[in-house]
Amino acid sequence: MSRDVIVIGAGGGGPVVAKELAARGLDVLLLEAGARYADPRREWTHLENDANNPLTGFLRFGPADRTEPAWLREEPQNSYLLQAAGVGGTTLHYYGNSPRAYAGVFHGYDGADRSRYDAAHAFPFGYRELIPYYEWAEATLPVQTAAMGVKETVFLSGAEHLGIPVQTRKDTTGWSYRPQENAILQPGGTAGRTGDPARLHYPEATGCTFCGYCFQGCMEPAAAPRNQFAKRSTDNSYVPMAITAPAWAPHGRAVTLLADSYAVKVHTERREGRTVAAGVTWVTGATGERHREDARVVVLAGGATETPRLWLNSGLPDPNGWVGRGYTDHFLDGVTGLFDGDTGNSRGPSSAARCDFPGHGALENIGLTPAMQAFVMNMSDSGLRGRYRNGRGLTGNWDGRTGRVAGAELKEVLTHGVDRLLNVLILTDDDVEAHNRVTRSVLPPDAHGPVPKVVFRSRERTRRTLANREFLARKAADLLRGAGAKRVYRFDWAPLLLHVHSTMRMGLSADDSVLNGDARSRWVDALYVADNSALANSLGGPNPTLTTQALATRTAEKIFTGHFGGHAWVGHEDPVPSTDPRVSRAL
Template sequence: MRDVIVVGAGAGGPVVAKELAAKGLDVLVLEAGPRHADPRAEWTSFENDANNPLTGFLRLGPTDRTRPAWFRELPQNSFVWQVSGVGGTTQHFYGNYPRPYPGVFDDYTGPDAAAYDIQHRFPFGFRELLPYLEWVEATAPVATAAMGHKEQTFFRGCESLGLPVQTTKTTREASYRPQQNAVLQPHGTAGRSADTDLLHYPRATGCTFCGYCFQGCMRPVGAPRNQYAKRSTDNSYVPMALTADAWARGGKPSTLITDAYVTRIHAETRNGKLTASGVTWKDNTTETEHREDARVVVLAGGCVENPRLWLNSGLPNPNDWVGRGVTDHFLDWVVGVFDDPVGNPKGVGSAARADFPSKGGLENVGVPPALHAFAMNFSDSGIHGHYANGRGPVGPWDGPAGRLTGPMLKDLMSGRLENLLSVVVLTDDDVQPENRVVRSGLPLGDEHGPVPKVQMWGRKRTRRTLENREFLARRAAEVIRGAGAKRVYRIDWAPLLLHIQSSMRMGGSERDSVLDSDAQSRAVRGLYIADTSALANALGGPNPTLTTQALATRTAEKIFAEHFGGDPWVYADNPVVSTDPRITVRLGQLGL
């Protein structure tokens, strides 16, 4: 019997594995997708090769790319952009690590407290989570993003609105700032040269400004895995979890099995309480099934897979909140066209942001051509300029919002990519029970059982969510116009599920949450959740990775104390050892 089984090796699972392995526990990590052990040999920077949702190496599917991707039913115009494999969706994220807004926690009493989703706050205070945020920031490590011309242009637009510069890690007022991100700073020739012959480790370290963040990170050339620039968990927490004995006294390396799709959670009654006892998993290659038992099971398979696995396992759902309450930051895209190049898409994918607490935020984003074309063509408002009266929202952008197609899209993509400045809207959306993951009613499942159905009704959001999104889209257009753009277009994205949160939310009430304040299931003892599905809400709009990993660290500590008689460790005055052996930081030195 194992001590702990972790299901999923994305953003949160490796954090729990690393922390508990460091305490000497026997931890097994089961990942449904592949492990790309040598990205430089297995990957390319070609967009279709990486991002094709059916055949790309960053898709939701097994290691064998000739086999079908895993299916989700989407009853509305939407797209779920998840990645299977070690590192999960962090393989294609931009490494942005902003802190959550304090207003989403239950101890917040600021003047704008009522402007948040007050019915679905975190069941503890921001101050309680702060040491765990600092722990992750030191471990990843998190630092001020390396910036270039597009960030300078974005900041000029923010200044035109009279926004102040944010100078602390915790954001409490409308402001703009460089991103706090987990991308190693460029040193040596990195960021100073476009000559690929000069961008080899150790002559170049950190971000080389290649611009291919979304296709995974495998640079600088020749760098060891834990020195790849972007700190996706396959480059950060996973190596630490698998070598725990090498860096922590008394630690024990975790065991990782890939292509291991968990199909059932087992539970039995112990001392009058239903208690998790293990899992059944299926080998994607041999189709054989295996049973593993453990004292604790931690789900970290993501906002779609966790509800599916729970429901397919027949576990209790007494309040019908398993899979409910999904938040997605109701994203949108606003793009400006400039006369001169602004540096898109060179450098870190997203290195600048503007925050509007209680409403959400804006991020300057640079992406390669195919992704940019996709972003400008994914809309809920029809074709821009095609309808006589317009169908999309009107505002400080050119014409009604809508997708850009045909000659207009060709014109923007033909030699003008560097002249585009793109801003993504991150809405603080409400937790709504109607937005949910359920088992599909389709008669055929897949090789792992009934498939999930993801319901995200873009036009049926709460009034607060819709008002927040419109406010932010207007601010984005004003920022771009203020920076000097000659034309500004709003796309009015359909639900693009990049930031998926809260489908198995923790909360203070049994009426509308699956987890208690320790992230333990209310219905099944010894069953925890440690990924974005555990988040109580949309965090106010900031990217979810930092909060998810801080919460996973806290959850690991709770597991260790309750089930293995251990003492807390985050509050101790111990050094935090990052993936870079040169970095040693004491928590008390980090502050706010």
């Protein structure tokens, strides 16, 4: 059987391409290695271990059958690769944060601060070219200004002490603070006004119910149609639109979605002297059966680790050696304040306020439940706080030594309860470095071929990356002090590989990029990439998902016009929001 398009991966980017092309009548097959959770209220719980256990949790990176082992990745350094498998991918446990990238990471930027960016690895087009695609994705999800709660009030009160202005535009124009722009529906009706479960049923309650469990997916409010769930992870937004395309698009054709289907090979053919993508082989997890289908176009969207792994395991060309290289990660860190009063840490959207420092990165608040709070306070490259330091010697406006909070001190801190803590996440503008990369491991292969090895030299970042991280850590501590924290902890996290990008990067030069400016492979025709790995750099620090989705929209348009004789639609049509009642009725 031959399709128009096969998309590999139903995470943050793949469903965007699938939905946009299906809306224009193309025959699209969407493959996902993990499970499809058709009824989260029956299949999920709010229990932290049930959701987040890396070996058995329903949001682990592993097969649909939770009795089977999780999928192996080799990490030779002290790091933690946080991935989720299943329809929705890592958007299942993201916080919905949807800021735009900083303009300084795009080609042609001429701002006064241009020397602060990784100009050698800029996007191969200007920022303004992406704005219509941002607007399209923002309207489709939709993206809305986050609802404010207690922790946002505390965070923003601290931000006022930093001497930076309030940002009022979606485009970040300078150092500033503001509510997040989130892919989370604002609360309506009784939502956000009561904690009584009996009064938090749709349609009496709409949007975010302030349950505080963003990290465990989203199934709120009760009785809502799937496309009305509060958090706009792709399983709640783009996937429902993809599979119901005939109901809301005049020429729509429903996407064929196959979960539990792990792609193991991209096939190519030689045509007129060129290598061309021809099809895909995948393995059905439940049975071990192998299947192959051909297509006119293949789109890789498995993520910054899985996409280069599939490329390398398929034996696709890599003449410049940049497949898998340039792994950027925002070099995350955490700073936490302990307060005398209630901070609302565990309630409401998990991250709803931010500070932006173009040229350095960003800060955002993150609300956590107890087990995740203990986890983030125990992941460090600086050893055990007050006991050993690993030679890091980091100093700043925090209490005592940097490092893990453990034992009696952790118990004492958590005795106050998580709602006396306020967490600030540091998002560093991380330089593209060739030695941070995905390769094939020498460990025994699994059922899908050689497993990936993720190499991160956390202590060998560029001077600029390291300086950015320290700048932001100090700003975070100053913010918490300004908000009234009586104690401030800085953890110096080992690489928490959550915001990961650029391993199949698009770029200006064929010497250090895999994709051209259309997100098409430089060496294989009809082969595109539509996940975080396609990003040219770390975006200056902002959360990556919205930019990936805007870029995936642009890539879908390039595929439609370049391979199927279609017309461009962004800027010429009005987007249909994923909450459209026609989608609800068709589900």
